[in-house]
Amino acid sequence: MAMDQQAAPLTLAEKLQSLPKPMIYGILLVVATIPLFFSVKLPNKCIDPSIDFYAQAMKLPDGSKVIICSDWTNSTRGESKGEMEALLRILMRKNIKFVLLSIGDPQAPQVAKDTIREVTSAEELHGGKHYKEFEDYVNLGYFPSGEGTIVSINNNVRSVAQGKKDFPEGSGPKDALQSPVFEGIKSVSDFKMFFLVTASSTNRTVLERLTNCPMMYMVSGVMVPENTSYYASGQLKGLCGGVKGVYDLENLMEVGINNPGPGQITSDKYKGESIPGWPGKTNTGKGTAYYLALHFTLALLIIAVIVGNLGMYLSKRRAN
């Protein structure tokens, strides 16, 4: 009986509100993919947190020592890997030694080590120094209690490394404290900066407990609103957030700050100072590669919101 009754054709309003999900996902995949094949440099205005991040990193004395707390894994590779790569390029070009550790995830140290290996190989191809594990950086691995670990780092950084073994390539395990990275290090204040690359709540753990070393964060896009208040209050010396932050850093690495020339980036805060970049070197990475695609996907989102609301408006008008 019901078969005899033909279903009424959908109105435009109903069609707009009932687009099949696989179709929307399909469009999204296409829109996210096609721009990746085109290398287009979008116009950009670097924001103050990124400028501060770059300026403070560039002001670190060549050959000094820092700590990198890497708390990201492949689940946020899209944002965190680009951040880590940009940071490593800056540190390696300034010959800065670093201690690597993680308080966020057991997978994080290995993911960070893989990234270090990739970046040092790329830098070596362009005449850069090969960063050797144990000699130029030392990996302390994973610490399960972030709270206790950061308090220990703040109070006695050597006690944190005591008993920890590093596993450099082509050699047996070595005491982390024997590494040249720890030479002359008595307290955490001997490190010039504490960098946190994170996609989890370890940002707060560190902020609450580390008082004897300046800090800069590299966080995922979703964490930017929260961390901006820490940057504004001066708790962070600089902040790099999401793909926008990475794109800023990649631009800054190309032209520096307050240097005359094409694509000049100026900053009132550093007026009278000229912070150099590395023109001609490989400065672009995931930030530049993803920025165009991100704009396209966000445009698609806006269109989808307009289409959905238009459908709702039309169906309400029809009902009235």
Add this chain to the structure above:
Amino acid sequence: MDYSLLKQFVAVTATVGLYSVLYKENKFYRFWEHVFLGLASGWALVILWTDVLKSGWYEKMLGASAADGNTAVMGYWPYMFLLPIGLMAYTVFNKKHNWLSRIPIGIILGLYSGQQFSAWMTYYGPLLNDSMKPIVPNTAEFFHPATVVPGTVYVSDALTNLIALLTVISVLTYFLFSFDVKSKVLHATSTTGRWLLMIGFGAIFGSTVMMRFTLLIDRMYFIWIEFVKQGLLHMK
């Protein structure tokens, strides 16, 4: 032999498998989900031993003799008492002895509580300090001139600070006066606070969407650029 292309192929298959759930629930998706869970659990167990228990407790307890350029370390036998304390946590599964599990939990709670006193101040102190900003300008100039005079509050600064102050007060009012208030001023301030919170949540939601899109773009980059273009087709 370089297995990088094979490794990439497995990773691409895993990515496609996990994304296949967007079409519908299927066995291919389930397979890769379980592979991921198994790998993550296995990896965590290994790290738990190598990075945590072995280096942080076992070797410190037993000590080590000098070898391969590493110095000798004296054993610290009191660390052996940590084992029974840690094992007490597992008595939570036993009805008769589960009270024992409260001992390690109590120790952890005590340590954490002790830390929180200083942690609270380190965290909120600078934020509270930063929220106290001047709202009265001490110059008639509106915008920052070419050379900013230290200590000068320009009109634009004062307006920015005023907006920040009003936001803090209205949001605090919204949370403090959550009951039915009679005062029209309080009601209006509270409503403003709610609106400002909504704007804040909107900004956070926007950031979240942007991040999720980036993660998708990264996967597409991996499949189409790193695997297909650079790996299979050897194009730059």
